[in-house]
Every structure is written in structure tokens, then in C-alpha cells.
Amino acid sequence: MLRPDPAQRPPRLAKIRDNLKDRIAEAEREGRLGEIEGLQVSLAGAEQNLAQLDAERARSQRVIDLGMPSFAQIAGGFDYPDPYAAAGDERWETTETTPAERATARADVACQKSAQSVKVWAAAETRIQHRLIQQNTGRLHKAKARKDRWLAAARRVLDREGRTHDRHHASDQ
Structure with missing residues (x-):
């Protein structure tokens, strides 16, 4: 998944948020009630993304004292x-x-x-x-299971190809 650099908060995301606010206000004025809920969901997502970027930027700018002399x-x-x-x-x-x-x-x-x-x-x-391992144990187990399935599928293909290859060369003798 691509992620924007939190140090360079994308202005486009703030523009999208502002545009969604304007569209919600317009829909409320014009009585388009069915449209409002969808726009509010989109707005909440945009605001959540901006908040995550701001939090990530704050974390990355925090100085951690390791107790070591300079x-x-x-x-x-x-x-x-x-x-x-x-x-x-x-x-x-x-x-x-x-x-x-x-x-x-x-x-x-x-x-x-x-x-x-x-x-x-x-x-x-x-x-x-x-x-990080403790926080992501479930995701890591799922990733391992997915990798195991891919490897098993690859082995089946290779086994099948190996048998085909062996049969092909056996008929040459």
C-alpha cells in the first residue's frame, strides 16, 4: 500500500476534506438527504487519514533520549x-x-x-x-499461511511439470 510521507502532508487530502464539507453543506441546503450520509462517511475517512498523518508526523519528530552523551x-x-x-x-x-x-x-x-x-x-x-511482532501476531500468522499456500501450489506445479518432463524424456529412449 502506498502511503504519503507524513512530513509532507498532502495538500490534496486537505482540499478533499474541505470539498466534502462544502458538498455536505450544499446537500443540506438543497435537501438531498440521501447524499449527506455518504458524504459524511467520506469526510470521516478523510479526517481520519489527516489525523493519522499528523500523529505520525508528531511521532517521527519526537526526540528520544537514549541517555547517551553527545x-x-x-x-x-x-x-x-x-x-x-x-x-x-x-x-x-x-x-x-x-x-x-x-x-x-x-x-x-x-x-x-x-x-x-x-x-x-x-x-x-x-x-x-x-x-511489533506482538502487535501484529495475527497478521503475521495470516501472511505465513498465505505464503505456505503459495509454496504448496508452486510445489504441485513443479511436481506435475517434473512428471511431464520425465515422461517426455523417457519416450526418447
Whole structure:
């Protein structure tokens, strides 16, 4: 399923919502009562989509404190906001590594070791994955059952083709 990027709330969806409100008001003025209910269902769907996008955007913009010191705190003397910014520094776009680049790389490794960032990251990722598995157990079981049915059908076709292939070559002898 395609989903819009919540950071770029589609203006078209807000226009659709506004248009539905206008159409409901028009239908009420003109007494088209049968049309109103369908438009209200569509409006509720559009508003729900907008609310989901807004909630998703709010979640994605939330900063989570992992209790880790910043790159600048650990790697003293560097003013990068994070190690990823250091990796993207234009000064490193050279054919040979420079002393400054090596010093930055050493500070980055020291930072990661000191903050145990790999361990923290892996633990956080594991918790997220376990939670998602628990929240989606039913859907995952259905997906597995569907995959098992597809594989069984593919095996039947291959078995049938294999027998046909064997019979065909047996008549050549």
C-alpha cells in the first residue's frame, strides 16, 4: 500500500476534506438527504487519514533520549552535532586521508565505544521488533499461511511439470 510521507502532508487530502464539507453543506441546503450520509462517511475517512498523518508526523519528530552523551561531549574538540554529520564532512572528499580525518575517525570510534552505541542501538531495535511482532501476531500468522499456500501450489506445479518432463524424456529412449 502506498502511503504519503507524513512530513509532507498532502495538500490534496486537505482540499478533499474541505470539498466534502462544502458538498455536505450544499446537500443540506438543497435537501438531498440521501447524499449527506455518504458524504459524511467520506469526510470521516478523510479526517481520519489527516489525523493519522499528523500523529505520525508528531511521532517521527519526537526526540528520544537514549541517555547517551553527545558526540561533541565524548569526542571533545569536535563541533559536529552527531557522528553522521562528521562522516558527511566535505573536507573528507579527497583522494588521500588527512590527519584531521583520521583524528575524527578515532574520536568517532571512541565515542561509539564509550557510549556503547551499538549495544544500545541493538537493544532498542530488538525491543521495537518484539513489540511489533506482538502487535501484529495475527497478521503475521495470516501472511505465513498465505505464503505456505503459495509454496504448496508452486510445489504441485513443479511436481506435475517434473512428471511431464520425465515422461517426455523417457519416450526418447
